[in-house]
Amino acid sequence: MLPVDLPDAVRDALLAPLVDHHCHGVRRDDLSRAQFELLIGESRTPAPPGTTHFDTPLGAAIRRWCAPVLDLEPHVAPAVYLGRRQELGAGEVNRRLLQDSGVVAFLVDTGLEAPDLLSAAEMGRHGGAAADEIVRIEQIEQDIAESAAVAVDYMDSLGEELVARAARAVGLKSIIAYRCGLDFDPSRPSRGSVIAAANRRLSDPRERLVDPILLRHLLWTAVDVARDRALPIQFHTGYGDADLDLSRADPAQMTGFIRALQPLGIPVVLLHCYPFHRQAAYLASVFPHVYVDVGLTLTHTAAGSARILDELLELAPFHKQLFSSDCYGLAEGCHLGAVYFRLGMAGALGRRVESGEWSAADAARVAHMAGSGNARRVYRL
Numbered sequence: 001m002l003p004v005d006l007p008d009a010v011r012d013a014l015l016a017p018l019v020d021h022h023c024h025g026v027r028r029d030d031l032s033r034a035q036f037e038l039l040i041g042e043s044r045t046p047a048p049p050g051t052t053h054f055d056t057p058l059g060a061a062i063r064r065w066c067a068p069v070l071d072l073e074p075h076v077a078p079a080v081y082l083g084r085r086q087e088l089g090a091g092e093v094n095r096r097l098l099q100d101s102g103v104v105a106f107l108v109d110t111g112l113e114a115p116d117l118l119s120a121a122e123m124g125r126h127g128g129a130a131a132d133e134i135v136r137i138e139q140i141e142q143d144i145a146e147s148a149a150v151a152v153d154y155m156d157s158l159g160e161e162l163v164a165r166a167a168r169a170v171g172l173k174s175i176i177a178y179r180c181g182l183d184f185d186p187s188r189p190s191r192g193s194v195i196a197a198a199n200r201r202l203s204d205p206r207e208r209l210v211d212p213i214l215l216r217h218l219l220w221t222a223v224d225v226a227r228d229r230a231l232p233i234q235f236h237t238g239y240g241d242a243d244l245d246l247s248r249a250d251p252a253q254m255t256g257f258i259r260a261l262q263p264l265g266i267p268v269v270l271l272h273c274y275p276f277h278r279q280a281a282y283l284a285s286v287f288p289h290v291y292v293d294v295g296l297t298l299t300h301t302a303a304g305s306a307r308i309l310d311e312l313l314e315l316a317p318f319h320k321q322l323f324s325s326d327c328y329g330l331a332e333g334c335h336l337g338a339v340y341f342r343l344g345m346a347g348a349l350g351r352r353v354e355s356g357e358w359s360a361a362d363a364a365r366v367a368h369m370a371g372s373g374n375a376r377r378v379y380r381l
């Protein structure tokens with residue numbers, strides 16, 4: 001898979017086990033073609049009549065790189081691929097694709113937990129890897145809003161539940177980018193404003209939370225917990241599904257909040273980032289507690305992903321970059337995240353070694369840091 005002229009030390013470092021610091025469960029059931037296609041890409045809608053989601057960078061990548069893991073030739077037709085998937089069954093397909101990705105630890109965002117998705121522990125078992133949980137704070141808020149009777153209960157329970165869930169997790173995650181955008185007021189809201197907003201919230205608790213006051217309260221409560229337990233907080237930034245207003249997902253818009261967190265020493269992990277990965281690289285370069293990841297992006301840009309990794313390496317310190325697959329629903333996502341991380345890094349590092357810019361030992365060290373070392377340090381694995 002890797003270029004033949006890559007120095008052995010770099011090759012070995014790139015093929016070493018990875019820590020996937022952001023992923024979701026994959027589907028445990030056998031999928032119809034329509035179900036499978038809905039999980040290719042982030043649109044979550046069927047392709048227009050007469051077209052297929054296989055005609056995307058990710059669709060082509062599945063046929064190229066995942067087909068051989070299912071004993072097929074590269075580039076087989078979608079129907080052949082899906083037929084083989086049915087024949088093997090979801091359990092075997094998941095085991096093959098997860099194990100072949102060479103991931104040794106999964107950090108699973110359990111905020112999308114559903115009966116048809118593998119749990120964090122099951123991801124570990126199927127993948128022959130360790131597994132830990134990342135707690136999505138907006139999911140906790142939703143549970144509390146649906147059970148609290150009055151505003152004070154809501155505030156107390158929110159804090160208690162975050163503490164309890166964080167005790168079993170290795171990090172927290174916020175999707176505030178989806179709910180009110182990253183250009184939120186970075187200050188902690190007053191108790192009075194939170195009580196007033198909570199009263200409004202409790203009158204219709206099933207609605208998904210979009211009130212910026214309560215979202216900021218939730219985030220600052222999570223910051224308190226993260227500080228006490230020395231946990232990183234992940235943020236969705238950049239690329240996502242159609243629910244997201246991309247223009248409000250540029251991580252540079254949360255610079256004020258990042259600045260406010262600096263004295264607290266809480267690691268801020270910017271997920272996905274594309275097409276703002278250069279802004280993210282800048283933030284990682286100027287703030288000591290900011291980390292950056294282009295997971296999801298690598299899978300979805302597939303054949304174009306090497307350029308994006310190279311752009312990240314332009315500026316982001318090497319001790320700030322993390323690998324993730326951000327797989328969701330399809331184990332193919334995990335496999336492809338690992339493939340494109342290794343291919344992209346091989347190209348970028350190989351060119352630096354070849355031009356004499358870096359030594360092979362430097363390149364190997366950077367590959368190791370981004371692949372697993374940085375995640376082990378940040379999440380204290």
Ligand SMILES: [Zn+2]
Pocket residue numbers: 022023024109326
């Ligand atoms: Zn994700």
